[in-house]
Amino acid sequence: MMSGFSRSCAAGLLAGAALLTTAACGSGSAETPAGQSDKPEVVAAFYPLQWLTEQVGGSDVQVTVLTAPGVEPHDLELGIQQVTGIRNAALTVYIKGVQPAVDEAVEAETSFDAATAVTTIPMGEHAGEEEEHGHEEVSYDPHLWLDPARLATVATKLGERLAAADPEHAQGFKDRAATAASTLGTLDQEFAKGLSTCKSKALVTAHEAFSYLADRYRLKQVGITLDPDTEPSPTRISEVAKVAKAEGVTTIFTETLVSPKVAEVLASEVGAKTAVLDPLESKPSGDYLSAMRDNLKTLQTALGCTA
Numbered sequence: 001m002m003s004g005f006s007r008s009c010a011a012g013l014l015a016g017a018a019l020l021t022t023a024a025c026g027s028g029s030a031e032t033p034a035g036q037s038d039k040p041e042v043v044a045a046f047y048p049l050q051w052l053t054e055q056v057g058g059s060d061v062q063v064t065v066l067t068a069p070g071v072e073p074h075d076l077e078l079g080i081q082q083v084t085g086i087r088n089a090a091l092t093v094y095i096k097g098v099q100p101a102v103d104e105a106v107e108a109e110t111s112f113d114a115a116t117a118v119t120t121i122p123m124g125e126h127a128g129e130e131e132e133h134g135h136e137e138v139s140y141d142p143h144l145w146l147d148p149a150r151l152a153t154v155a156t157k158l159g160e161r162l163a164a165a166d167p168e169h170a171q172g173f174k175d176r177a178a179t180a181a182s183t184l185g186t187l188d189q190e191f192a193k194g195l196s197t198c199k200s201k202a203l204v205t206a207h208e209a210f211s212y213l214a215d216r217y218r219l220k221q222v223g224i225t226l227d228p229d230t231e232p233s234p235t236r237i238s239e240v241a242k243v244a245k246a247e248g249v250t251t252i253f254t255e256t257l258v259s260p261k262v263a264e265v266l267a268s269e270v271g272a273k274t275a276v277l278d279p280l281e282s283k284p285s286g287d288y289l290s291a292m293r294d295n296l297k298t299l300q301t302a303l304g305c306t307a
Ligand SMILES: [Zn+2]
Pocket: 074, 143, 209, 281
C-alpha cells in the first residue's frame, strides 16, 4: 500500500544489480550528503511537470528531471542511469505520448500520468502525416500543460497521489497542491480576461502545441505541423497561408527550441510578422508562471486584444 515510497534504495539497486553494480542509487542521491537522502525521490519527465512537482512536493520530496534545459523533450533518449533513476524513484511524473522513451521506462505502480487527470483533446487532423513523431503513440494531444486550468487539476490529483504514497506527509502534499491549484486558477483568470476582447482569434503556429490554450480561451489554432522536426510540405504551407490571409492574421507564431524558418517563410507569404510563443517544453528563463504571462502579453499584442 505504501507503493514506491517504502522501496528502499538498496532494494532498487539489488533489482538492478545485474545491470549496474557501481551506480549511485538514483540520480540525485549521489550528491546528497548522508542523512539527507531519506526523502522520497520523484522524477519529473520535463520542465512543466518538474515545476508542478516541486510546488506540490515541496521539501518532502527530492525532485529530479529527465529532460535537461534547452533539450527538445519529444526525442529524449534515456541513459542507463536515468532508467535506473526511474526504477528507484518513489514516483515518476510524466505525460504519456510526449516522450516514447519515458512511456516505455515507467511502471504503472510507481508513475503518475498527468494525462489521466484531465479531459484530453483529440490529436489534430493532420497528425497522421508525421509518423516519426512520439505523438502518434496516443490518440490525444499531450500538450495539456499549456492550459493553466487543466494543470490546476493535475496539481490536485498529484497531491492526492503523493499523499496516498506517503501518508505521513499527506497534509503537506494536499496543502501545497491546493496552493498550486489556486495560483494556476489566478493565471487562468488572467488569460480569460486578457484574451476576452481581441481583434483576431486565429493562432497560426509553426508547431501545433497550443491546442489546450486555444481550447480554453476560444482561440482558433492553425498549426503548420505537429512535429517540430518535420519539414512541412509546400502544399501544407500554402494551405495555412490561405487560412491566415482569410483570417486577417498579422502575426505567425514561432517558438523557443524550434527553428523559426518555417514560420518566417509563411509570414513572408502572408505579409505578417513573427512572434515567439513558449510551449514550455523546456525550462524558460523564469518559471512556468512568468513564461505563461510572457505568452499572454505576446498574444495580446499579436491578436490586438484590448482588455
Ligand atoms: Zn510538442
